[in-house]
Amino acid sequence: MKNPKRNKIPFIVLFLIHTSLLGYSFYKSKSKKQLFFLLMSNTGLAYLLEFFVLNLFNAYRYKPRVMKNNFFDNIFGAILSQAIFVPFTAVFATVFKLGWVWKLLGGIYFSLIELIFLRLKVYKHNWWRTIYTLILIPIYFKISDWWSFLLIKKNPFIRFISLFLSIMVTEANLLFIFASTRKIRFGFGRYHSWTEHFITVPLYAISLSLVSTLSFLKQNDWSAKLRVLLMIFGLDWFFKKKKLLKENLHGVDYVAIRILAVLLYGQFRDWVYGTGNKGGIEELEE
Numbered sequence: 001m002k003n004p005k006r007n008k009i010p011f012i013v014l015f016l017i018h019t020s021l022l023g024y025s026f027y028k029s030k031s032k033k034q035l036f037f038l039l040m041s042n043t044g045l046a047y048l049l050e051f052f053v054l055n056l057f058n059a060y061r062y063k064p065r066v067m068k069n070n071f072f073d074n075i076f077g078a079i080l081s082q083a084i085f086v087p088f089t090a091v092f093a094t095v096f097k098l099g100w101v102w103k104l105l106g107g108i109y110f111s112l113i114e115l116i117f118l119r120l121k122v123y124k125h126n127w128w129r130t131i132y133t134l135i136l137i138p139i140y141f142k143i144s145d146w147w148s149f150l151l152i153k154k155n156p157f158i159r160f161i162s163l164f165l166s167i168m169v170t171e172a173n174l175l176f177i178f179a180s181t182r183k184i185r186f187g188f189g190r191y192h193s194w195t196e197h198f199i200t201v202p203l204y205a206i207s208l209s210l211v212s213t214l215s216f217l218k219q220n221d222w223s224a225k226l227r228v229l230l231m232i233f234g235l236d237w238f239f240k241k242k243k244l245l246k247e248n249l250h251g252v253d254y255v256a257i258r259i260l261a262v263l264l265y266g267q268f269r270d271w272v273y274g275t276g277n278k279g280g281i282e283e284l285e286e
Helices: 004-028 032-056 070-095 100-120 130-152 156-180 194-216 222-241 251-273 281-285
Strands: 060-062 123-125 184-186 245-247
Touching: 004 032, 004 070, 004 100, 032 070, 032 130, 032 156, 032 194, 032 251, 060 070, 070 100, 070 130, 070 156, 070 194, 100 123, 100 130, 130 156, 156 184, 156 194, 156 251, 184 194, 194 222, 194 251, 222 245, 222 251
Parallel strands: none
Antiparallel strands: 060 123, 184 245
8 A cells, every 4th residue: 555645755845945945035035025926926827827737638647645535635736836836936036036047957956856756656747748847947937037027116017917816826725725625616517526616716716816906906995895795795696596606614604704815805905006105015125
């Protein structure tokens, strides 16, 4: 019988390495708000790519053996990769202004990790190839540099997308917790498979995040918070009415969680745009 602990070890080792990189990046950075939104944006971009590559087209499979259900275990491995290993490294490379040589070495580094994971059988290719990783990682690191520069320059489009991606990442992670505890399941028809769930839930998160971002764009006040809450409740009602969502959350718990989430999204807005004449990412250059 295979020992599941053996599968966990490589992921734990990488978690410790890349968490240390991120911690050191925040320690050395004077622009912690900007760095936070750079991290969330990097993660959001990785999540969007993962939606197509993994959720829709099943390019590979992770096997950390942390969760009993294979679908959740696969997605959990993807979260470790796309929310920790790769984005944390991209932030580190951006903070320390690592050039193209280091970006190419980063591509080689992640390609070697991929080959080791394949050999250890904690990761499996379907149609994905390591050469794709080798090419995409340096490009991803360069996008991180550009994103950071435009955030500091207060580019309106990048600010908007950064807020959207920050909400989307938070919402996607929250929905994953709900699903893994069997509180919600998206799908079609009478029986909602987990395959259907992990195709539908990103679309739900994207829709909710876009409307939330638009609602908070002008200002973070109680009117905006109420609009977002009503939109969330209305979206859930629509999905349940169309039998696209099965929910097993206690009403009071659900409302409390949603209120806290909306308060957090409003705080994200203030961190990006500031309140009044001060605050937001622009204060980092003062």
